[in-house]
Amino acid sequence: MTESKTPKKQIIPNKHPMPHQDPVERAKNFNEVALGYDEETAVAEAQRCLQCKKQPCRQGCPVEVFIPDFIKLVAERDFAGAIKKIKEKNALPAVCGRVCPQENQCEKYCTLGKKHEPVAIGRLERFCADWELAQGVLPQETAPATGFKVAVVGSGPAGLTCAADLAKLGHRVTIFEALHVAGGVLMYGIPEFRLPKRVVQAEIENLKKLGVEIITNAVVGKFATVDELMEEEGFDAVFVGTGAGLPIFMNIPGENSCGVYSANEFLTRTNLMKAYLFPDWDTPIKVGRKVAVLGGGNVAMDAARTALRLGAEESWIVYRRSEKELPARHEEVENAKEEGVKFAFLTSPTQIFADDNGWVKGMECLRYELGEPDDSGRRRPVPIPGSEFTMDVDTVVVAIGQTPNPLVPRTTRGLELGRKGNIVADPETGATSKPGVYAGGDVVTGAATVILAMGAGRIAARSIHDYLMNKKAQS
Amino acid sequence: MFRILDKQVLSPVIKQMVIEAPLVARKCQAGQFIILRIHEEGERIPLTIADFDREKGTITLVFQEVGKTTIQLGSLEAGDSIRDFVGPLGTPSHIEKFGTVICVGGGVGVAPVFPIARALKEAGNHVIGIMGSRTRELMFWEDKMREVCHELFVTTDDGSYVRKGFVTDVLKEVIEERGKDNIAMVLAIGPQPMMRACCNLTREYGIKTVVSLNSLMVDGTGMCGCCRVTVGGRTRFVCVDGPEFDGHEVDFAELARRSATFRVEEQRAMEHHQCRCGQGCGGGR
Ligand SMILES: Cc1cc2nc3c(=O)[nH]c(=O)nc-3n(C[C@H](O)[C@H](O)[C@H](O)COP(=O)(O)OP(=O)(O)OC[C@H]3O[C@@H](n4cnc5c(N)ncnc54)[C@H](O)[C@@H]3O)c2cc1C
Ligand SMILES: Cc1cc2nc3c(=O)[nH]c(=O)nc-3n(C[C@H](O)[C@H](O)[C@H](O)COP(=O)(O)OP(=O)(O)OC[C@H]3O[C@@H](n4cnc5c(N)ncnc54)[C@H](O)[C@@H]3O)c2cc1C
Ligand code: SF4
Ligand code: SF4
Ligand code: FES
Numbered sequence: 125m126t127e128s129k130t131p132k133k134q135i136i137p138n139k140h141p142m143p144h145q146d147p148v149e150r151a152k153n154f155n156e157v158a159l160g161y162d163e164e165t166a167v168a169e170a171q172r173c174l175q176c177k178k179q180p181c182r183q184g185c186p187v188e189v190f191i192p193d194f195i196k197l198v199a200e201r202d203f204a205g206a207i208k209k210i211k212e213k214n215a216l217p218a219v220c221g222r223v224c225p226q227e228n229q230c231e232k233y234c235t236l237g238k239k240h241e242p243v244a245i246g247r248l249e250r251f252c253a254d255w256e257l258a259q260g261v262l263p264q265e266t267a268p269a270t271g272f273k274v275a276v277v278g279s280g281p282a283g284l285t286c287a288a289d290l291a292k293l294g295h296r297v298t299i300f301e302a303l304h305v306a307g308g309v310l311m312y313g314i315p316e317f318r319l320p321k322r323v324v325q326a327e328i329e330n331l332k333k334l335g336v337e338i339i340t341n342a343v344v345g346k347f348a349t350v351d352e353l354m355e356e357e358g359f360d361a362v363f364v365g366t367g368a369g370l371p372i373f374m375n376i377p378g379e380n381s382c383g384v385y386s387a388n389e390f391l392t393r394t395n396l397m398k399a400y401l402f403p404d405w406d407t408p409i410k411v412g413r414k415v416a417v418l419g420g421g422n423v424a425m426d427a428a429r430t431a432l433r434l435g436a437e438e439s440w441i442v443y444r445r446s447e448k449e450l451p452a453r454h455e456e457v458e459n460a461k462e463e464g465v466k467f468a469f470l471t472s473p474t475q476i477f478a479d480d481n482g483w484v485k486g487m488e489c490l491r492y493e494l495g496e497p498d499d500s501g502r503r504r505p506v507p508i509p510g511s512e513f514t515m516d517v518d519t520v521v522v523a524i525g526q527t528p529n530p531l532v533p534r535t536t537r538g539l540e541l542g543r544k545g546n547i548v549a550d551p552e553t554g555a556t557s558k559p560g561v562y563a564g565g566d567v568v569t570g571a572a573t574v575i576l577a578m579g580a581g582r583i584a585a586r587s588i589h590d591y592l593m594n595k596k597a598q599s
Numbered sequence: 600m601f602r603i604l605d606k607q608v609l610s611p612v613i614k615q616m617v618i619e620a621p622l623v624a625r626k627c628q629a630g631q632f633i634i635l636r637i638h639e640e641g642e643r644i645p646l647t648i649a650d651f652d653r654e655k656g657t658i659t660l661v662f663q664e665v666g667k668t669t670i671q672l673g674s675l676e677a678g679d680s681i682r683d684f685v686g687p688l689g690t691p692s693h694i695e696k697f698g699t700v701i702c703v704g705g706g707v708g709v710a711p712v713f714p715i716a717r718a719l720k721e722a723g724n725h726v727i728g729i730m731g732s733r734t735r736e737l738m739f740w741e742d743k744m745r746e747v748c749h750e751l752f753v754t755t756d757d758g759s760y761v762r763k764g765f766v767t768d769v770l771k772e773v774i775e776e777r778g779k780d781n782i783a784m785v786l787a788i789g790p791q792p793m794m795r796a797c798c799n800l801t802r803e804y805g806i807k808t809v810v811s812l813n814s815l816m817v818d819g820t821g822m823c824g825c826c827r828v829t830v831g832g833r834t835r836f837v838c839v840d841g842p843e844f845d846g847h848e849v850d851f852a853e854l855a856r857r858s859a860t861f862r863v864e865e866q867r868a869m870e871h872h873q874c875r876c877g878q879g880c881g882g883g884r
Contacts, residue, residue, distance in 0.1 A: 302820050304636060304643075304683040341685035343820055347622045369822040373834065380827055380834060380853055382860045389823035397642070397817070403871035406642035406667060407817075408864030482856030529821055531839070 137240035140169045142247055144459075151432045151463040154316045154400055158222070158455075163201075166251040170198035173243045176235050181245060184233035187579045189213045191230060191245055198248055204259075207252040214249070215285045215582065218257060218323045219310060220575050221250025223422075225453045229575070257326050263333050267294035272592045275300060275359040277344045277532060280308020281574045282365030282565025284331060285581030286588075290363075291334040293589050298359075300342040303396065308367055310574070312396040313388070315426050317433070318456070321395075345535040350561060360595065361560045361588045364536075364547060365581060368526040368566035374418065378476030379522070383412060383484035387423045387523035394430050412518030414438045416487055418473060419523035420450045425457060427521045428465045436519070439465050444472040444492050444505040470494070470505065474512065476520055487515045528567045536561070546570055554584030562588055600680040601635075604657060609739035612664045613707055614673045615649075621656030623648075623686040629714040630692030630811065630843055633658065634819045636683040637671055644668045645816045645838075647711035648687060658686075661710035661739070667868040688819045689842050692809075696723040697783035701773060702748065703729045703766050703797055705789025709740050711811055712788050717747040724783075725749050729769045735760035767796045779804040786810075787846060791855055798846035810846035812837045815858060828854050 143159040144150070150157050161169065173195045181191045190209050197206035210217045224230075226246040234242030272295045276283045279301040287297045305311050307324045332338065344350060344366075353359045371386035373379055385393075390409070393399040397407035415431040417424050420443035431439040441460070443450065446469045450457055461467075470492040477486040491511035494503035528546050533539055540548040540557035547556055547563040554562040564580025566572055605617040623633060632647045650659035664670045675681070692715045700719050704712035709730045720726045728748030732738045733756045745751050752769045753761040766789070774782060785808040787797035794810040801808040814826040814837040826837040831848035835841065 302685070303818065304685070341683050342622065343685060343688065346687055347626055369820075371822070371824045373824065375834075380829060380857065382857055386824040389817060389825045392817055392823050398640070401640075402864065403868050405640040406868055408861045408868065410861060410864065481859075482853070531820065 135236070135240065136168075136172050139172075139241045139244040139247070140165045142244075147459075147462040147464075150317065151429075154433055156320050157317050157459055160254055161247055161251045163203075163255075166198055166248060167201060169244050170195045170248055172236065173199070174235055180233040180235060181230045181243070184228075185213075185230040186573075186575050187213045187582065189230070189249070194252065195243065195245070195248060198252065203252055203255045207256040210249055210252055214575075214578070215288050216281060216327055216574070216578055217249050218253035218327065219281065219319060220578070221246050221248075221253055222319050222323075223314060223453070223573075224575050225573060227454045257323070261326070261330055264292060264330070266292050266334055269296070270294040270592065270596075272296065272360045272596075273298070273358055274588060274592075275350075275353045275357070275362045276365065277350070277362065278302075278308060278365040278367055278565075278567070279306035279328075279338065280365055280367045280565060280577060281310065282367075282567075282577040282581040282584075283308070283363065284327065285578045286363045286365060286562075286564065286585045287336045287581075288331055288334060289582055289585030290588060291331070291336045293585070295589070295592065297336045299336060299338045300344050300353075301338065301340045302343040304340050305396070306338050306340060308365075312392045313423065313426070315391065315395055315430055317429070318426065343531070345531040350532060350536040350539075354560060360592055361562065363554070363581070363584050363588060364532055364556075364561065364563040364567060365565045365577070366529055366532050366567045367577075368546075368571040369529045370527045370545075371522070372525045372527060373522055374473065374524065376473060376475050378478055378484075381476055381478035381484050382482045383410070383518055384476060384520045384522065387417075387419070387427045387521055388526065390427050390521045391423070391430065394434065400434060409434060410519075411436045412484070414440070414515075414517045415519040415521065416440045416442050416468075416473075416515060416517040417521045417523055418442050419525070420445065420452060421523065421525075422452045422456060423526075424521075424523035425452045425460050425465075427523050429456075429460050429463055431519070431521070432463055432465065440468055440515070440517070441465060442468045442471050442473065442489065442515070444470065445502065446470055446494060449502050468515070472505070472507070473515075473520075477514075484518050484520055487517050487520060488512055489515055526566075526571050528570070532567075544570060549580075549584075551580075552583070553587040554580060555587060560591065600682060601684040602680050603675055603677050606675070606677045609661065610737045612673075613661065613737060613739060614664070615659065615661045615710075615739075616672075616675075617657050617659050618681065618684060619656060620658050620684050620686070623658050623684065624651045624653050624656045627651050627658070627687035628691035629694065629718040630711075631687035631689045632819075632842065633660070633684060633686030634688060634816065635672075635681050635685075637668065637675070638682050641671075641682065642668050643683070643817060643819070645688070645813070645819060647811070647842075649710035649713060651714075658684075661707060663707040666865050667872050670869075671872070685819070688838060690840065692718065692843055694718045694722050699725040699727065699777065699782050700784045700786065701727045701729060701770065701782060703770055703785065703787040703789070704731075704744070705766050705787075705793040706732055706737065708787075708789030708793070708811075709744065712786065713740060713743055713747065715786060716744065719786075720747050720749070727773060728752065729754070729766050729773065731755065731764075731766035731769070733757065765796070766793060767800050770797060771800055774801075774804055774806070779806055782806050784809065791851060791858070794846060795851040798849070798851075802847050808846040809843050810849060811842045812844060812849065812854060813842070813858075814854060815860060828857070
């Protein structure tokens with residue numbers, strides 16, 4: 125095909141719509157909401173791409189996926205070639221295609237997006253990855269064994285990517301994961317209806333095929349420290365990708381009432397422990413009639429949509445800024461609205477009331493207005509004095525953020541830490557202040573994104589490899 | 600999978616199991632716990648490490664059958680396996696030479712008291728043990744406790760064994776007899792009302808009292824906040840900041856309310872389980 129060279133091609137202004145499960149139907153089930161493009165739609169969408177010489181879209185992608193190249197291959201129906209192209213840069217395309225905040229990344233910079241809608245890069249990436257999963261992923265090649273042993277702590281996107289890359293370079297990799305399944309937030313946080321767990325598990329199966337050993341139920345800092353892994357267990361290097369799992373609470377009166385959950389608890393019970401299948405699965409969850417979710421990020425959207433699926437009559441997002449500042453992915457905000465999630469903007473709670481049994485029966489809130497811009501560049505929410513009112517709710521989910529879990533930082537000797545308890549690591553190499561120990565993902569940056577965590581895992585794998593090769597050269 | 604090497608029935612509702620878990624046994628210390636999940640659909644439940652053998656790589660658990668998971672666990676036999684087993688979790692007990700310490704175990708709480716009493720004895724303390732249960736049938740580990748305590752007092756609520764009285768009655772007598780200034784610390788582990796009663800008593804005497812809390816939990820690593828409890832006016836996580844806390848500072852009323860969060864669901868889980876296995880025998884799948 126020579127289409128890219130045809131100067132005047134007809135521009136299709138809009139993305140091909142993503143087929144979705146009907147909103148009324150899906151708000152009652154946990155099946156995936158976005159159904160994915162079929163081949164014809166994917167090819168047609170790929171043909172919208174202008175194949176820009178300067179490739180602005182690539183600069184928007186944190187790992188610089190070869191976007192025009194893979195899209196061209198899709199347009200040419202060479203799906204195998206396309207997925208191979210993507211994987212040169214992105215180890216988890218089935219995940220990123222689904223959960224990347226594309227509107228702030230690749231698609232934000234797409235030339236088409238200036239006048240029309242950008243190319244649906246994320247959807248195409250997902251299409252290619254799903255196509256490959258359906259075909260059965262071919263085993264990847266690994267370099268001859270180097271004899272080095274590397275421990276990866278945590279099996280979120282950062283750890284998984286780092287492990288895959290190191291295994292391909294011929295190192296013996298063992299992942300230690302605290303929970304009973306691997307995958308990190310991809311398994312316990314992001315709900316099934318947005319990221320089916322079979323997609324994550326397929327990625328993990330690939331990893332095992334590369335020879336990576338995954339030890340679940342292994343909390344580093346408890347059964348062994350990072351120092352012990354290196355000194356007693358013979359690991360030549362360690363990558364720490366333990367994420368940002370520590371929930372932040374509001375510290376308002378009544379927050380320990382029954383019916384107040386951290387988003388982590390709410391989502392872990394539902395996703396990891398499958399409370400939505402209770403009592404066939406043993407772990408319970410309880411949502412009342414009216415649920416308030418505090419926060420405005422992806423985590424909050426996931427919790428609010430999960431609440432509806434668990435049978436809540438009303439599910440509210442309570443956010444102290446306005447709609448424009450919502451940090452969640454645009455697509456998920458739209459999906460949430462369609463499903464019936466309600467929004468109380470410029471609102472924040474001051475206390476939670478409980479009944480005689482200790483159960484939530486209401487929440488006092490203040491209204492806010494937007495003032496001067498703050499450090500983040502967003503206008504600061506300022507409470508309006510005397511604007512107190514009570515929201516009639518019986519369940520509250522706190523989704524205002526997470527910080528790194530202190531377990532590994534606290535038990536590792538000589539690890540420099542940042543102000544928020546994060547591990548300090550060189551963004552160029554992933555190296556920490558401790559020789560042989562590397563870190564990346566949310567434990568370094570604080571809660572961020574899948575693609576950034578993945579990118580950090582990849583960078584660290586490269587430096588760990590260099591470190592080990594150096595070590596070999598010196599010995 | 601984690602193999603059950605041995606099972607003992609200590610009383611009709613209290614069972615003891617030795618589990619093969621070398622990674623946990625290697626590092627665990629008195630006061631720590633594990634979380635297990637019996638099978639794929641199972642709940643994660645916390646149980647205290649009642650004893651361990653580093654050489655053999657085993658952990659001993661003692662548990663009371665109170666609901667779906669513990670009943671199902673109790674139906675397993677030596678040779679069966681448990682799907683998930685993670686630990687050691689929680690902060691180990693603070694062990695040093697305090698002087699004379701009283702270790703109080705109520706009901707199944709005797710099991711978690713045992714390794715702590717042993718560690719306290721090894722650290723050179725004079726250890727006075729008090730163990731109590733509702734009735735004689737529920738009493739276990741008297742011999743083991745005797746080994747790790749310099750003195751041991753035994754009581755039953757109904758007087759069916761040794762004497763009649765609550766552990767708090769015995770505790771009061773011992774404190775009165777020895778004098779409050781001669782007791783450096785009290786450790787109390789058992790049902791929440793018992794720990795609360797011990798704390799109310801020792802508060803009057805001004806004796807430092809440590810309790811081990813059994814809140815609801817999910818992950819056990821500080822990730823979910825399900826286990827939060829107010830101690831000294833601050834929210835703490837039992838799984839990482841505890842499970843041991845200064846009993847005089849614990850908000851027991853809040854802990855009791857939070858523990859009851861899923862009472863209705865727990866009942867449903869039991870009924871669902873029983874109708875599935877036929878007779879409420881607690882049989883596994
Ligand atoms: C509900 C929710 C929705 C999200 N939605 C999006 C989205 O739509 N798009 C997006 O890009 N990002 C999203 N994110 C953010 C994204 O998931 C994270 O940025 C990303 O997962 C970070 O990856 P990580 O590998 O650093 O850590 P994690 O994914 O957090 O994984 C860390 C792993 O380490 C394990 N671990 C922790 N401590 C130890 C220890 N001591 N020993 C052994 N193992 C340990 C943990 O159990 C966990 O499995 C979302 C996050 C949440 C919670
Ligand atoms: C750190 C810690 C150590 C523990 N050690 C022991 C021990 O050594 N031996 C022992 O018999 N029990 C111990 N427990 C309590 C034990 O975890 C519960 O009895 C068990 O989870 C009940 O599960 P179930 O499904 O059988 O009953 P459920 O039907 O779930 O509950 C029945 C009763 O148990 C309480 N309960 C339920 N889930 C939990 C939970 N996750 N944690 C605490 N209580 C719960 C409920 O409030 C209810 O009253 C410990 C708890 C904690 C937190
Ligand atoms: S990885 Fe994310 S940002 Fe990069 S191209 Fe794919 S969807 Fe876009
Ligand atoms: S910027 Fe848009 S149109 Fe241009 S190459 Fe990238 S995806 Fe295609
Ligand atoms: S059990 Fe989840 S934080 Fe303690």
